[in-house]
Amino acid sequence: MSLSDDEFMRYSRHLLMDDIGEEGQQRLKSARVLIVGLGGLGCPVATYLVAAGVGSVDLCDADHVDKTNLQRQVLFREKDCGELKVICAKRQLEALNSGVEINVYAINVNSTILRGNYSLVIDCTDNIKARQFINQHCHTLGIPLVSAAAIGWEGQLVAFDYRQHKQLCFSCIVDQDTNDPVKNCSNSGVLGPILGVMGSMQAATAIRILLGFFQQHGDIHRYDGKRGQWLATKGVADSNCPVCGPNTFRSI
Ligand SMILES: [Zn+2]
Numbered sequence: 001m002s003l004s005d006d007e008f009m010r011y012s013r014h015l016l017m018d019d020i021g022e023e024g025q026q027r028l029k030s031a032r033v034l035i036v037g038l039g040g041l042g043c044p045v046a047t048y049l050v051a052a053g054v055g056s057v058d059l060c061d062a063d064h065v066d067k068t069n070l071q072r073q074v075l076f077r078e079k080d081c082g083e084l085k086v087i088c089a090k091r092q093l094e095a096l097n098s099g100v101e102i103n104v105y106a107i108n109v110n111s112t113i114l115r116g117n118y119s120l121v122i123d124c125t126d127n128i129k130a131r132q133f134i135n136q137h138c139h140t141l142g143i144p145l146v147s148a149a150a151i152g153w154e155g156q157l158v159a160f161d162y163r164q165h166k167q168l169c170f171s172c173i174v175d176q177d178t179n180d181p182v183k184n185c186s187n188s189g190v191l192g193p194i195l196g197v198m199g200s201m202q203a204a205t206a207i208r209i210l211l212g213f214f215q216q217h218g219d220i221h222r223y224d225g226k227r228g229q230w231l232a233t234k235g236v237a238d239s240n241c242p243v244c245g246p247n248t249f250r251s252i
Contacts, residue, residue: 040195072192
C-alpha cells in the first residue's frame with residue numbers, strides 16, 4: 001500500500017525513524033484495528049492510532065456520553081452529553097485524520113464484530129465479563145490482543161500475540177492475580193491522566209505489534225502513578241486455564 005505525497009508530509013516524523021520509515025508507515029496504513037470501549041483508555045488509544053495513520057480503525061461502544069465521563073474521556077466535549085460515544089468519537093477522529101477509515105458499532109461487542117478480520121484488537125472495556133469474552137475470541141481466532149485497566153492511581157497493561165503463541169492468555173493472568181484492577185473498579189474512582197498513560201501505552205504497544213517488533217507476550221506492566229514507578233513481571237500460563245489450557249472446550 002503506497003503513500004501519497006500528502007501522507008509523506010503528514011507522517012514525516014515517523015518516516016524519519018529508522019525502524020519505521022516508508023515500509024513501516026505502509027504497514028500501519030494496511031492495518032485494521034478494533035477498539036472495544038471508548039472510555040478513558042479508548043479515547044487516547046483511538047486518537048493516537050488515527051493520528052499515526054492506521055488505515056482502518058473500528059470503534060465499539062454502546063454507551064452515551066455522560067457529564068461524569070468528561071473528567072477523563074478526552075475525545076468528548078460538553079455539547080456531546082447524551083449522544084452516542086462512537087458517533088462523537090468518529091466526528092472528532094475524522095476531523096483529526098480524514099485519511100483513516102473509521103467504522104462504528106453502537107452495540108456491545110459480540111462474536112460477529114470480533115470476526116471482522118482484524119490485525120489487532122484493543123480491549124479498553126471496564127468489565128471482566130467483556131474482557132474474558134474478547135480474550136477467548138482473540139485466542140481462538142489468532143488475533144493479537146492489547147488489554148489494559150486502571151483504578152485510582154494505578155494501571156496495568158498486558159498484551160498477547162495469539163498468532164505466535166497459544167499458551168498463556170489474559171484468562172491465565174486474571175485468575176492468578178487477585179488484585180487485578182478490573183475486579184474492583186466500579187466505585188473506586190480513577191485519576192484521568194492515569195488512563196492517558198495506560199491508553200498511550202496501549203497505542204504504543206499496538207504500533208509495535210503492527211510493525212512486527214512485539215516480543216513481550218503475556219508480560220504484565222504495572223504503573224504506580226502515585227510513586228511514578230513501573231513494574232514489569234512475566235505472566236505464567238495456567239495449566240487449568242479454560243481458554244488456553246490442554247482441557248479447553250471451545251464453543252465459538
Ligand atoms: Zn490461558
